[in-house]
Amino acid sequence: MIIGLDVGGTHTDVVLVGENGLERQVKVLTDTSALFQTVLTGLEKITENIPPGRITHAALSTTLSTNAIVQNKLPPAGMIVSGGPGIDPEAFRTGPYYFPVSGSIDHSGKEIQPVDAGEIEAIAAKLQSDGIRHVGVVSKFSTRNPAHEVRIGEILAPHFDRVFLGHRISGHLSFPRRIDTTFLNTSIYPLHKKFFEAVKESLKQKGITIPIYILKADGGTMDFDTSIDFPGQSILSGPSASVMGSVAFAPENAETIAMDIGGTTTDMAVLINGTPLLSPLGVELGRYKTLIRGLNSYSIGIGGDSAVRINGRVLTIGPDREGPAMAFGGPVPTPTDALFVLNRMQNGDRQRAVQGIEPIAKALGLSVEEAANTIFDQACREILASAREMINQINRKPVYTIKELLEGYQVKPSHILVLGGPAPYFTRRLEELSGYATEKVPAWSVANAIGTALSRTTCEVLLFADTQRGILLAPAESHQESIRSDFTKKDALRIGFGLLKKKAVDSGASPNDLEMDVLEELEFNMVRGFRLTGKNIRVRLQVKPGLICGYKKIISQICDQSVNEV
Amino acid sequence: MLKAKHKTGLVFFPAYDWAISATHPEREERLLYTQDQVLEEGLLDIEGIIEFKPDLIEVKDVQRVHFCVPDELSVMTKSHFISAGGAKTIARAVLEKNIERGFALVRPPGHHAMRVVHGGRGFCNVNNEAIMIEYMRKEYGVDRVAIVDTDCHHGDGSQDIYWHDPDTLYISLHQDGRTLYPGSGFPDELGGPTAAGATLNIPLPPYTSEEGFLFVIKEVILPVLEEFKPEIVVNSAGQDNHFTDPITNMNFSAQGYADLTRILKPDIAVLEGGYSIEGALPYVNVGVILAMAGIDYTKVKEPGYDHEKLRQSLQITRVIEQTCKVVLENWRNREEIRRRMQADKKFDERRRSIFYDTDGLHETQNETLKICHECSGALKIVSRCDTGNSILAVHIPRKACKTCRELGYSWYESADPKSNNMIALQDRTTDTYQVRQKKDLKR
């Protein structure tokens, strides 16, 4: 059996899934100020009276790093960046311990200016005296030649607990994003390490010594050891938990919008033939733009508990939440109250819901029922409008070949899958308004935790080859080799798949779960002086986000259970 | 956090699957390293720099500008529809005020393509800027436009298209035609009798460097623009003046290009040539984009750049100063020059021979312009190409008077079908293009 745990803003959902489907489910209130306690309580409740030997592993999606970023509570970290010509790296400052240094490398990987070891030593001394234990190093074009980052890392290593090198974290181009990403990894590292070591220790004390997996922003997982090297990958795992919770139910030959309607927000993403769409460069969080692989997810500040207000005759919903619905003792009316007024929800104080909506009805010159309908409709319409905006943005993405431009692949969803607490109440109206076949996901209120439990381990490999220079480079894998002039894209793909397989297994993937594909393959003739002098090859491969093998049996059990519930 | 002072739009279309031929300078690889540099610098993440997907132009957009023989689809590939489409996308975004300025980083280029097109010349088949400008005129009612062509080669195609148009100022600075393709663009090329002075050419000696280029911009181009008062300034932004360019002989730099852009403040820039794909383009383009957006670019420097070493000689400075003097004088005397050229003539004739280096074709043209005092005059072109194709083409300008319009139609209707394979009419007053006859045309 597998434990899946997803920390949400209001609730933390924990499930135990196995051959018999959903074996157990638990909801505990999330205490953001005591996240460890929340997670531990969840794990204790879900494992109560379960023989430890029957649990194979646990997958966790927490808001630990996301909260630290959003609430500006990141521990200090040193950053050493070498930019060379271009935009002044001062523009990308991450905090007080940020040091632009000399040294530069050009786009082909040629060294333009060497590293000044003395300069680095001096900075190291300064950082040490200020008590900084963790440092990130980024040089421009380190993904074309990591030598400078490696050299600086060697100088720093003896003096610090941990040094993170930019090219190891992502093979993509974007110096500013590499700086942000490396900083986040460096800064989150001590928080992440302490938290999950404590989780492991607590489980151990209960006699549970199982592998721990951590959900990433791309909807895949990584094992605990990998997460220590790439703690930044754990940010924004919340939306990916939801999306992965809907994957099993998405049609295989259609495009689907997955929507998780929560208390405060609705998160959404697109599934193409059952595989979630990834964001082109990397996720953005707070003021950080990163190279962290993530789902192309969108969030809108509308959920079941969003504050509903009237200003003149203008009705607004969200983007904030002041508390639970009035029907549950909250302070302001919400879409949930509208559902109470409409008698779609029970087990709460309908009278208080009516009281909450009355002033709105008055301002709009409607009956309370009509006002409730208006509120509910507006919530649905705004959610759908933002889904449309998401689709437009995806379809506006520039392409760089004539073939792609003319074939003009456009995402055209035909289905919506809804999950989250209020899912069953929204499904029908969303379908009427959108015209898309709309369904709620079985076990909708804990589908996110089920998705976390069943997600496979994912990873990506980028490969760059230049036969003129005779080099092949997979920067994030620390892989570099000499190649012959007759090296081709086919060779690059072969080597790339080898590296990808190794990386996935090293990150905790089961060899049965390596569903790999090519994200990008480009090959250019290099011509110098009107003569063909070599080939420039770029290849990008991934293990796709998806569910572990054996999920089908578990899911079909869950479906049966949910049918029985109804 | 970096923020653009001027909201800037970009269309980046490197056409990674298109080349004239495998080892041609205009090949797949051309913008690859530029893309690497733009991505690594993170330009597209800067607030106020927005990337757009290019639109495709339509055949009717081409027909506003060109007479394509035998037809548009035979002389254009898909890449031309996208490249000109990229310029159109930027124009639309500027005129709809979604952006303040924009740069179409597209290939293939277009400034060697003339009004009549039998094939490719100077790596160009259709004129991206002209197609864009006429689209702006049609869709947005734009009237006065200036093109400042800073490609190293003389933009003889743009010059040809706007030769008789007093509302389009075409200024080119380029390497002296005695030393470089296409061998034209001398200061005495000023435009036709109804538009003289709206074409200005400033040939520069080989090895002209930053100070020469910036001198011309400040001393000639800015004052002329000030007087001409265009609604839109378009920069045909060739990047082949760079000191590392393999097919030219100039000493310009990334800093110089960025300075030029900052001083010129074009509303729209459209990429033209530039073939130093590793040593120049990545840096020049980053410099130009930053300059357009109003962001500091002073640290954008290409390897090997040495301001002192690139300095031009005193002799070059003198030649440029002298040329500028002549050009400014012509500009000031343009009314007088027009009068002198018109004399008492009813018609003006021009015979030319045009070489298509890219496709290896040769064309001869006889042009007849009605000298009109009400408008810029109806234009008739009889063109014969060594493909065997010939065309009689009639162009009725945008602001044609009734007489010229009628004359244009009578030329078109009375043209001898036996002596021309193709007879076509471009009536810009009604935005129509028609072909009366098409026979025995070779493709």
Ligand SMILES: [Zn+2]
């Ligand atoms: Zn050129």
Ligand SMILES: [Zn+2]
């Ligand atoms: Zn007239």
